[in-house]
Amino acid sequence: MSSLVERFLSYIVIDTQSNSESTQCPSTSGQITLAEQLKAELSALKLADVSLDENGYLMARLPATTMNVPAIGFIAHMDTASEASGNNVHAQLISNYQGGDIALGNQGERLSPEQYPFLNQLIGHDLITTDGSTLLGADNKAGIAEIITALDYLTQHPEIDHGDICICFTPDEEIGRGADRFDVKKFAAQWAYTIDGGPVGELEYENFNAASAKVICHGLSVHPGSAKDTLVNAMNIAAQFQMMMPSDETPEASAGRDGFYHLATLKPSVARTELHYILRDFEQDGMARRKAFIQTQVAQLNAKLEHGSVEVEITDSYANMREQITPHPQIITIAKTAMQELGIKPLIKPIRGGTDGARLSFMGLPCPNIFTGGYNFHGIHECITIDGMQQAVDVIIKIAQKTAQWAHQ
Structure with missing residues (x-):
């Protein structure tokens, strides 16, 4: 778990806020800075086909350990939202949260269960918050850290059966361009999951x-x-x-x-x-x-x-990705079963918004969305549970295993 947190904290200090006024792709240079760091990490894990294209799309593949399993993918975005600053991010670690208000820095900002009742469900959890001056960047750097940590685990455990696992870290999702230059053919997965949701258990395959x-x-x-x-x-x-x-x-x-x-x-x-x-x-x-x-x-x-x-x-x-995903019920069944086997209650609900997965689904890559363990995205009250992040890692690993089991039935 320490490597998971260390990865996350190293990513959030890089300002990757996207810019809707820019015509470039990616829209900001910070996204390339992060992409270069991630490329080095993926190469160090000795993944195959590591590539960073001129538009800021970073792809890689963990080769299969067993035959005749469909290639699946995991996707997260590198940029952060514009509603609050993503520059000079200072995170706070709250160990064994015992309830009540959490002071965010020393400027008077607080994270309060009165305003955010979900905090009452996180008693005893370890939290990461902002210092009240910026967003945290869990949306979606938590997803990136979780995917890489899961891949790291799988590379260390080749006895786990899985097919090819394709990953992509995309630019400019927050300004609606994350799928604009996504090369679905190059990605080469039959289906994928964006790791871009909120509380533990979220599994979303329907959107506005x-x-x-x-x-x-x-x-x-x-x-x-x-x-x-x-x-x-x-x-x-x-x-x-x-x-x-x-x-x-x-x-x-x-x-x-x-x-x-x-x-x-x-x-x-x-x-x-x-x-x-x-x-x-x-x-x-x-x-x-x-x-x-x-x-x-x-x-x-x-x-x-x-x-x-x-x-x-x-x-x-x-458009609503439901019509592209429901003809392939195994995509949801595998994710749902993976969560259940890990003791996680799936929270299947429609997204009151959109994800890269919505557009990718209509580009031929069915792509529902899975939780990261985060809350209050796009603002200074953003926070995430370390336990929830680890559970996301576990779900990614389990989905890889369950896909192989499904293929070998």
Whole structure:
């Protein structure tokens, strides 16, 4: 377990925050810095086919120890989210957590079970937290550390039957580009698992259908000193449009299998204001309804406006991977059984978001998602349990074993 933690702590000090404004791949140089370090580690383990391409995709393969077993893969992403700083990360280790608030550094930030009740379930666990000034980076450097630790174990235990195990560490997942330049043919796995989930037991093979809608409000800018009966303020039009959207179908008003409309960003000016929405629904017909609704709202507002206008551009983002995975039931059965044999209760639930696995599934690589043991991703209250990380390692190893057993039935 110490090597697992040491790996993780060595990864999080490298700033790999991705940048949606960049057109490069990877979008930031820190991701290449981490990739080079990981490449050296994989080479030291004497894995086969270790390669880092010009786009920052790092692949390797642990050769099979037995014949006639399908090649499977494990995938994690190197970048961290933009919601909090990923620079100058200082982790805290909390041994044998006994409940109550955890002070994050000395600036007054706290991790409280009153705000985060899941902490009450972690009594007696060893935790890693932030110091309250940055995110931790468990999303997804914990997944990387867990995959490499599992491979390290398997290389030391060649008596364990498994097929080829393919791994890939990807760039820019947090900005939606992690699968953009993923070479599925080169990866050469029949199916894979992203190690990118949260609490212990998570096993996810269903996610939102996703689209984005850019609502563009057109006004007319003139000098405010001579604006009477002439100026048309696009921001006022945008405010009218937002008030026409359903307040009970937003992220803060939804859970479970509920979809939503989410006003994510705003680019305001008098002459032109853009409202950027994300649309989410688990069902295809539900997504079609949401697209039609937002188009209807645009038409209705245009009909009411005496001056100015509104238009909308809708773009599909990703689809529900369920339809690509359920035709291959062994992918889920193997993972579920692996957890159960390790005494872990599988938590099968839909992802209220998306993963690289969603897009990879539609690229011919069915790819559900498995837990890392982390909580509160994308913010300064991020934390992870060391026990949960080790359990993720155990699940990866067990999946490799169970795949061989399944193939030899």
